[in-house]
Structures are given as C-alpha cells and as structure tokens.
Amino acid sequence: MSEARTIVIGNEKGGAGKSTIATHLVTALLHGGARVGVIDLDLRQQSTARFFSNRRTWLEAAKVSAPTPGEYRLSDDDAALAKADAGEGLARFEDAYGRALAETDFVLIDTPGSDTPLSRAAHGRADLVVTPMNDSFVDFDMLGQVDPVTLELIKPSIYSETVWEARKTKMAQARTSMDWVVLRNRLATTEARNRKRVEERMTALSRRVGFRMGPGLRDRVIYRELFPFGLTIADLSPTVRPVPVSLQHVAARQELRALMRALGLSAYSGEGGLAAAGA
Ligand SMILES: Nc1ncnc2c1ncn2[C@@H]1O[C@H](COP(=O)(O)OP(=O)(O)OP(=O)(O)O)[C@@H](O)[C@H]1O
C-alpha cells in the first residue's frame, strides 16, 4: 500500500479561506471514499478542528450518518501547547503526522495565518500545497511585491519564500517534488477590472516561483453557513439538509468539483455525496 498523500493548506495571510478550503476538501474526499486524517496546526483558532467536532455533534443529534475523518490532535489543550516551546509542538506534530500517514489515504493539514515552526514543518512534508488568497493586491503582497507606480511584479515575497524553502526540504529529505496550487477565493462579480489586473500579476508570478493557478471560488453564503453543523455542500443530501437547497448550491458544487479536478483529485470528487443531493 502506498503512503498517504499530504495536502497542506497554507497562506501566511489571515482570513484567506484556508480553513474553508480545508473543510471542503476533506468532506469531498470523504464522500469520494478516501480515508482522511485531519491535523489543525492553527492551535489558537482551531477552526477546522471545531468544524469536525461540530460535525460529530450534529450528525448524532440529527441521527444521520456521513463519513468522518480521523482527527489527529496535537494535544488535549492546544491553547497551552501554542504557548509551550516550539520543540514540544514539533515533537507532537511528528507523532500525530506519523500516525495519520500510517492510517489514512490523505493527510490534510490546515495551518495558521502566520509563519510558525509548526506551519513550516508541515509545508516541508507537503506533496501538495493549496493556497487560497483573496482577490486583492493586499493579499497578493504575501506572494509577490508589486511596483507601486507601474504595478509590475518586482519580486516574490515572504510566503513564496516559505514554500520555496519547504520545496527544498522536501526534495532533500523525501526526494520527491511538491505541487503548489494558488486559487483566488471570495471572488466578487463586480470587480472585473481589479480581477484582471490581479490575474495578470499572478500569471507572471506563477512562472517565477513555480505555482499553478487553480480555479477560484466565488464569495457565497453557502461556503460559510454550514460551518456550525460541521457540514459542507459536499455533504448535502435528501437526509442531510440543514438549509434549503438553492441554485447557489449547484454552482458551489460545480466550483468544488472544478477545484478537485485541478488538484488531481477527481477520482475523489465527492460525486457520491454531490449527486445524492439531487442537484
Ligand atoms: N468563498 C467564500 N465565500 C464566502 N465566505 C467565505 C469564503 N471563503 C471564506 N469565507 C469566510 O471568510 C472568513 C475567513 O475564512 P477562513 O476562516 O476559511 O480563512 P483562514 O485563511 O482559515 O483564516 P485564518 O488565517 O484566520 O485561519 C470566514 O468567515 C469564512 O466563512
């Protein structure tokens, strides 16, 4: 049996959509029949960990079943671990990661919106890094610096360097390469001019620092309103339907499928759950 694939969701910019993408990818993979292990390295916020604990509670209360991932916690008290020395956190990560690798097909790691030793360690293990970013030059700044007058690309910036370092670590330790996909998140319908400019700079940057552009996700209520239930659009079905189904959901499912395809995960595109929802 081959070793699990490690997918790291990262961007040192806060609020870019990492935890949203993480929970959507995990649920889609689960519905595609994969065994998935989840590690949430955002020890302070624990959004992804909370999502899956909400999921267990909701499924139990609603008396319905849906696939759940293995949850690999670093400690029972992550807030305290966040304050402990880095070595302690890293040792616990190695332990949780090792168990997840042995027991699952995919290890999904959500990271905090800042540069931490844990986040770097995870990036150094990634087979695939997925980076969501808001469609704005403020977020673009984490990937590349743009000339304030001409808006031309000057150089890659801090997060690109983090991924670059991680690539070197991965190659040196595991002798395998890393795929890096950047996708724009929370796309609005009204910002055509800004979007085009960001897209041009992204294309230029992607060639310089070696990432691929993935299909973006629009800003949709459905991407956030199922969080308290620990569910995503990949879960919705005639029996799992805490909100009324609308055309928005159909469009969101198509976006999620397109993302899975771009990430090379179409074998697990969650079609079972998506089709069963009757969209
Ligand atoms: N495509 C989207 N449509 C609508 N809302 C979204 C979308 N993506 C993310 N959000 C919302 O934006 C906010 C930030 O998203 P999220 O928590 O996933 O980002 P993050 O990168 O994990 O943030 P942090 O760096 O703080 O961990 C949340 O309120 C989330 O529900």
Ligand SMILES: [Mg+2]
């Ligand atoms: Mg998060």
